[in-house]
Amino acid sequence: MPAVQITMAEGRTQDQKRAVARRVTDVLVEELGVSPDAITVYIYEIGRDHIAKSGVFLSDTA
Amino acid sequence: MPAVQITMAEGRTQDQKRAVARRVTDVLVEELGVSPDAITVYIYEIGRDHIAKSGVFLSDTA
Amino acid sequence: MPAVQITMAEGRTQDQKRAVARRVTDVLVEELGVSPDAITVYIYEIGRDHIAKSGVFLSDTA
Amino acid sequence: MPAVQITMAEGRTQDQKRAVARRVTDVLVEELGVSPDAITVYIYEIGRDHIAKSGVFLSDTA
Amino acid sequence: MPAVQITMAEGRTQDQKRAVARRVTDVLVEELGVSPDAITVYIYEIGRDHIAKSGVFLSDTA
């Protein structure tokens, strides 16, 4: 039943996201001993103008 | 104060989502004894190309 | 793939939570036309001293 | 390491969101004694037709 | 309807958390023009042995 929610800034290619979903699933299968179909990975992409580090949006620091 | 966050793949009609929000709220009112206005339902729709089961995006398995 | 995350204050019985999980799943099956085993419900119980409405924790307003 | 996830209805200006990110970060720095760069604020904007109070979407109550 | 979910490491006093909830609510009221009772703040405290920065749990870097 592990659910993995990955929040990341927009801008990655679909292949990058495919690789992340596949490899993160593999890690949980290998380390937690759960079957692949028990794992769901959700990728939430939000704009760089909606993620703030030290109080400043990434889009304002580029 | 219950908050319900429902993450689902894009593609449902607004009426489907209305029914989900209304009926899920009813369930919590009836089972938890809270008043309707204490309940907030948030629906997060993300693309089928951002939800992976067994490490593979739904959009790649259709 | 719908994931339902319900954040609620501590204090409910296990039977109340069972009824919520079962009936919320039924709503999604009936309204979204997904199969039951595609739905996962996660219940996050947090203390009334960790949920604030209008800036005041529920435990401080009881 | 505090992560702040703010889910709000669409419709605010970028300056409003800037002020929220900056001032919420300041609150955590001042009250929790963490350094600014340890804090990340994520703003999730979702449609008024995806947030339901008392089982009814905000967009249906305007 | 803004919901604020703050995930932080265990170890803060209840007064620190009270101040965070109150002041974060004030920020949203002042900057977004919503009424206080529309805002819910949820504080999720998790162990330092469950938060990893650069792949290492905080509890392993103290």
Added chain:
Amino acid sequence: MPAVQITMAEGRTQDQKRAVARRVTDVLVEELGVSPDAITVYIYEIGRDHIAKSGVFLSDTA
């Protein structure tokens, strides 16, 4: 800034969780090209009696 929230049932060893945090971070570094210190992994452990698949808690199906 990627944040990874992994919700899993209680019962894993701390070493299993260490391996998950380390290896998931590695995947994001390698696939997304972000630096390790930009990545935070949060592990939320909840009871098997709070995770329902097909409307039934894991603890009721063991």
